[in-house]
Amino acid sequence: MKIGYVRVSKQEQNEELQIDALKAAGCDKWFLDKMTGSKAERRGLIEALAYLRPEDTFVVWKLDRAGRSLTHLIELLKSLKERGIEFMSLTEQIDTMTPGGKLIFHLMGALAEFERDLIRERTNAGLAAARARGRVGGRPRKLKTSGKVALARCMFADQSHSIPEICAALGISRSTLYRYVKETEAPT
Numbered sequence: 001m002k003i004g005y006v007r008v009s010k011q012e013q014n015e016e017l018q019i020d021a022l023k024a025a026g027c028d029k030w031f032l033d034k035m036t037g038s039k040a041e042r043r044g045l046i047e048a049l050a051y052l053r054p055e056d057t058f059v060v061w062k063l064d065r066a067g068r069s070l071t072h073l074i075e076l077l078k079s080l081k082e083r084g085i086e087f088m089s090l091t092e093q094i095d096t097m098t099p100g101g102k103l104i105f106h107l108m109g110a111l112a113e114f115e116r117d118l119i120r121e122r123t124n125a126g127l128a129a130a131r132a133r134g135r136v137g138g139r140p141r142k143l144k145t146s147g148k149v150a151l152a153r154c155m156f157a158d159q160s161h162s163i164p165e166i167c168a169a170l171g172i173s174r175s176t177l178y179r180y181v182k183e184t185e186a187p188t
Contacts, residue, residue, distance in 0.1 A: 001029075001056045001057070002022075002026050002056070002059050002088075003027065003030065003031075003051055003052055003056055003057070003058055004018075004019075004058075004059045004060070005030060005031050005033075005044065005045060005059070005060050005065065006019055006022065006030055006031070006032045006033070006044070006061070006065070007032070007033040007035070007044065008032075008034050015034070017061070018061040025059055025090055029051070030048075031044040031048035031051070032044050045066070049079075052080070054083060055084060056085050057085070057087070057088055057097070058086070058087050059087075059088045060090070061089075061090050062089060062092065063089045066089075070108065070115065071115070071116065074108055074112040077096070077108075092104075142171070142172050142176050148170065149180055152166065152170055152172070152177060152180050152181070155169070156177065156181050163177065
């Protein structure tokens with residue numbers, strides 16, 4: 001059984017072009033979303049994927065109708081393949097039931113993996129360069145001076161002040177106080 005999916009970006013756009021193409025391709029049923037493709041939560045797509053059974057074919061008018069990005073599209077196609085469901089894109093003439101369609105699917109997967117590796121490599125290089133310039137990532141420390149840190153440790157060691165009193169006086173949370181105390185205990 002061929003199951004179609006239609007997505008139009010705006011409420012004013014007409015979905016008839018896509019529906020006509022799906023009918024011509026032999027789709028028995030289709031699901032519709034009227035929203036931008038960048039939205040992660042697309043009810044029509046979720047319903048279509050839930051409706052699909054092994055040996056069905058998931059049909060879209062164009063690749064960008066199904067996936068928000070190349071990575072999302074690859075993940076979608078991979079999950080369909082794992083479930084025994086074929087995929088067809090009418091405009092790009094991609095059909096995973098044919099050798100050519102399978103080749104294009106695998107090429108897209110390789111390109112997506114290459115893209116992820118490049119992003120990871122650039123991110124790591126940027127972080128290393130920032131560390132070399134003395135920048136450290138993460139949230140800034142709440143107690144910026146060593147005097148305030150020493151005061152927190154002394155108040156904690158004194159035990160005449162309760163934990164909530166110490167935290168209120170220094171404007172820090174309980175976990176932050178314990179983190180500063182623990183830093184003192186770690187070297188010994």
